[in-house]
Amino acid sequence: MTTPHDRIDGRPDRRASGAEPEPGVRPAPEPPRRLPEFDFAAYRSTELRSPRQPLVIPPSGATEPTGPVFGVADVHPLDADLTAQHVGEPLGERIVVGGRVLDESGRPLRGQLVELWQANAAGRYPHKADRHPAPLDPNFTGAGRCLTDEEGRYRFVTIKPGAYPWGNHHNAWRPAHIHFSLFGTAFTQRLVTQMYFPGDPLFAYDPIFNSVRDERARRRMIAGFDMDTTVSEWALGYRWDIVLGGASATPTEDR
Amino acid sequence: MSTRPMDTSPMNTWPIGAEGDTPNPDGGLTPSQTVGPFFGYALPFAGGPDLVPPHTPGAIRVHGTVYDGAGVPVPDAVVEIWQADATGRIPRAPGSFARDGVTFTGWGRAAVDRLGRYAFSTVRPGAPGADANPYLAMSVFARGMLRRVVTRVYFPEDDRHADPLFALVPASRHETLIAVREESGSYRFDVHIQGEQETVFLAV
Ligand SMILES: [Fe+2]
Numbered sequence: 001m002t003t004p005h006d007r008i009d010g011r012p013d014r015r016a017s018g019a020e021p022e023p024g025v026r027p028a029p030e031p032p033r034r035l036p037e038f039d040f041a042a043y044r045s046t047e048l049r050s051p052r053q054p055l056v057i058p059p060s061g062a063t064e065p066t067g068p069v070f071g072v073a074d075v076h077p078l079d080a081d082l083t084a085q086h087v088g089e090p091l092g093e094r095i096v097v098g099g100r101v102l103d104e105s106g107r108p109l110r111g112q113l114v115e116l117w118q119a120n121a122a123g124r125y126p127h128k129a130d131r132h133p134a135p136l137d138p139n140f141t142g143a144g145r146c147l148t149d150e151e152g153r154y155r156f157v158t159i160k161p162g163a164y165p166w167g168n169h170h171n172a173w174r175p176a177h178i179h180f181s182l183f184g185t186a187f188t189q190r191l192v193t194q195m196y197f198p199g200d201p202l203f204a205y206d207p208i209f210n211s212v213r214d215e216r217a218r219r220r221m222i223a224g225f226d227m228d229t230t231v232s233e234w235a236l237g238y239r240w241d242i243v244l245g246g247a248s249a250t251p252t253e254d255r
Numbered sequence: 256m257s258t259r260p261m262d263t264s265p266m267n268t269w270p271i272g273a274e275g276d277t278p279n280p281d282g283g284l285t286p287s288q289t290v291g292p293f294f295g296y297a298l299p300f301a302g303g304p305d306l307v308p309p310h311t312p313g314a315i316r317v318h319g320t321v322y323d324g325a326g327v328p329v330p331d332a333v334v335e336i337w338q339a340d341a342t343g344r345i346p347r348a349p350g351s352f353a354r355d356g357v358t359f360t361g362w363g364r365a366a367v368d369r370l371g372r373y374a375f376s377t378v379r380p381g382a383p384g385a386d387a388n389p390y391l392a393m394s395v396f397a398r399g400m401l402r403r404v405v406t407r408v409y410f411p412e413d414d415r416h417a418d419p420l421f422a423l424v425p426a427s428r429h430e431t432l433i434a435v436r437e438e439s440g441s442y443r444f445d446v447h448i449q450g451e452q453e454t455v456f457l458a459v
Pocket of ligand 1 (some may be wrong): 174177179229291293
């Protein structure tokens, strides 16, 4: 199933060779395919933060096929509107970002917590360590949450984030992106990822985006401009569907 | 050009990808991306590391440090745990963010501090089945990690041979899956993302 893929970084493909198993250790079956690989040389911080040993497929436990449940008590309706968290309105281009959260069979995941965070319109995070000399916006924090509805849909109102520089290499810039965090119905489905905007000229230069080597998979991280999500006289809309893998083998009793 | 710390020109030959006019055109799995360095104002929340309030009867403290491949603490990681309750039952109650102080939701989140340290207050889980030892399922996310790593935190009081995972792991690496009980009664579980003591990570 797994196709070998090119390594442009010149490092040996440790995943394929793996470490020599010690005597008496049972050979493990092929692990589930997750993208991207941990180690991508162009993203320099992965060098010391990527495991070198082969991952172990655990025996089926009772814990990993299940996951935390979130409910209305965990989320305030206003958490989904990042433009309404302060006294004034934030600067920048107001946008609507929405879509569906699905499992790998295309089934909607209902009542799912979606967390999101992002830079402001100037490309700045309200974080002490963010040294980018761009203005903070007193009317924008840039963090939100919501629950998916009966059809697995989520919807946020926010500001289009700006691109920002980072120290990975000379003249390194992140394409505009929104960070997303999802849970699914199982611990195995947990996903933290980033959503990108269509047509970004920085795609070709960004090691994080390009760490996903498969072009089709990379496209899945790019939202589509969507006229149906766009609100007349008010805000452009982007649609982004998220597909979580690693579902529990047993059906979940979601209600 | 040649003075650049890294030649970025190969990226220009990478396929750029779609214009994105169709959201998720092939319905495949959404890839992971790093949590980045700037999640600190968004992901941590009040009570996140406290699955039960500290100092409640039966509460245990599980803490440790996240290290990179050079043995340096990682100051921008976030750790999450998911577990059965004290009787081995999988919690189904919502409220991890609300944290009413009574409901056990089984899930917690702790961002590490500047020294790479995290700490949870929780209960020792019951055994999830007759042929398995109790454990905490743990995820670690960090800047520089394109995907989370996943492991299990086992407890030193249990016989490792009773749990099938250990048969799949070289004996020399067993210790990386087992918390150390400290004199204070706390359990210490360090995570080594890479290196001599690399923690056993699971494919899920
Ligand atoms: Fe970011």
